[in-house]
Amino acid sequence: MKTLQIWSEMARRKVQFHNSEEWDKIVLWGLFLWSDVEEQLNRGELITFMQKENRTIWVNPSLEAWETKIKPLIENHTLEELNKMAGW
Numbered sequence: 335m336k337t338l339q340i341w342s343e344m345a346r347r348k349v350q351f352h353n354s355e356e357w358d359k360i361v362l363w364g365l366f367l368w369s370d371v372e373e374q375l376n377r378g379e380l381i382t383f384m385q386k387e388n389r390t391i392w393v394n395p396s397l398e399a400w401e402t403k404i405k406p407l408i409e410n411h412t413l414e415e416l417n418k419m420a421g422w
Contacts, residue, residue: 335366335367335370335371337373337374338419339419339420339421340364340366340370340371340374341399341403341404341407342407342411342416342419342420342421343364343366343420343421344363344364344395344399344403344404345404345407345408345411345416345420346413346416346417346419346420346422347363347364348360348363348404348408349408349413349416350413357395357400357404357405358397358400360394361394362392363392363393363394363395364380364392364393364394364395365390365391365392365393366390366391366393367389367390367391368386368388368389368390368391369389371391371393374393374399375393378396378398379395379396379398379399379403380393380394380395380396380399381393381394381395381396382394407419
């Protein structure tokens with residue numbers, strides 16, 4: 335999965351499922367395969383309470399990832415555009 339797809343999927347889920355919620359209050363943000371987001375987990379951009387053995391995991395963004403990667407996508411793209419960017 336490409337990096338832009340990961341951040342677009344996070345933005346898409348925020349807009350589609352949690353539009354009225356504050357970003358830091360969302361419990362179930364993004365659902366990914368561990369292997370798809372391992373780089374972001376290692377860099378601390380994504381955070382999970384799950385273990386690698388789970389393979390499919392829920393993740394939340396760090397403050398930095400929210401500010402620099404997800405929020406700009408939400409501010410500059412429609413839900414339809416985010417869907418396409420995320421591969422839907």
